[in-house]
Amino acid sequence: MINKPLALLVVPPVYDFALFDLFIKPYSLLKLGKVLQDSGYRVDLVNALDYREQKSIERLGRPPRKSNGTGKFFRQITDKPGILRETVAGTPARDYFRYGIIEEVFAERLRAREPDVVLVSSGMTYWYPGVQEVVRIIRKSFPRVPVILGGIYASLCTEHAKKLSGADFVVSGSAFPRLVEILASLSLPVPRGGHHEEMLLYREISADAGVIRINRGCPFNCSYCASWHR
Ligand code: SF4
Secondary structure (H helix, E strand, C coil): CCCCCEEEEEECCEEECCCCECCCCCHHHHHHHHHHHHCCCEEEEEECCCCCCHHHHHHHCCCCECCCCCECCCEEECCCCHHHCCCCCCCCCCCCEEECCCHHHHHHHHCCCCCCEEEECCCCHHHHHHHHHHHHHHHHHCCCCCEEECCHHHHHCHHHHHHHCCCCEECCCCHHHHHHHHHHHCCCCCCCCCCCCCCCCCHHHHCCCCCCCCCCCCCCCCCCCCCCCC
16 A cells, blocks of 8 residues: 555665675564564665675676575775774785675665655674765655664664764664654554564575574673673
8 A cells, every 4th residue: 555654674784894694684674674564564675785786796796605695795995984094013904895785776775765764774883884874875865754773783882873873763772662662753653562573584685594583682791792782
């Protein structure tokens, strides 16, 4: 039905010195997507880490992948953030990369349809430039569309994310309860409570390898880890 609100799920590109896919899957984001779909939303996914994207293959070549679902992503050398420009004496300078589909295709996909709400995932804390890229593109095309950021960076560096990500809402820890409050405040349909363990399935995410969660959290609480931010 055309009058259903549209939720856009976004997996940002990664900025890092190295990245290898050992089953990197946006599990929590796709779980939230399923909850939203079951609550009357249309759901789109834009995945910067799609390693099958055709224009990126034409420009950068096909990333080497293994039949077990692991492998490399598209990558392009990019400028290092200021703090990483100086090399420690005696260590070789290393290239810094943007991992993901080419920017032009990524931006096209983000702008394809105006959403009612955008949910952005985040991984390692120092990958925040990828989050900033997403928010910058969304803001330019859809300045009034609310952007909600969750995930590991949002949980471990919440204040940094509030100041620098550009997102309207930064969710720390388990996203579901806060998501309900945020959607209610935006007068959007609110998901029902209960157990939400199913995730949306997309070929580009799950064709080579799937993901099953067999436990949640950890009995320890190392300060640098997001496991215990539940
Ligand atoms: S790093 Fe995280 S997962 Fe590992 S022991 Fe510490 S809290 Fe648990």
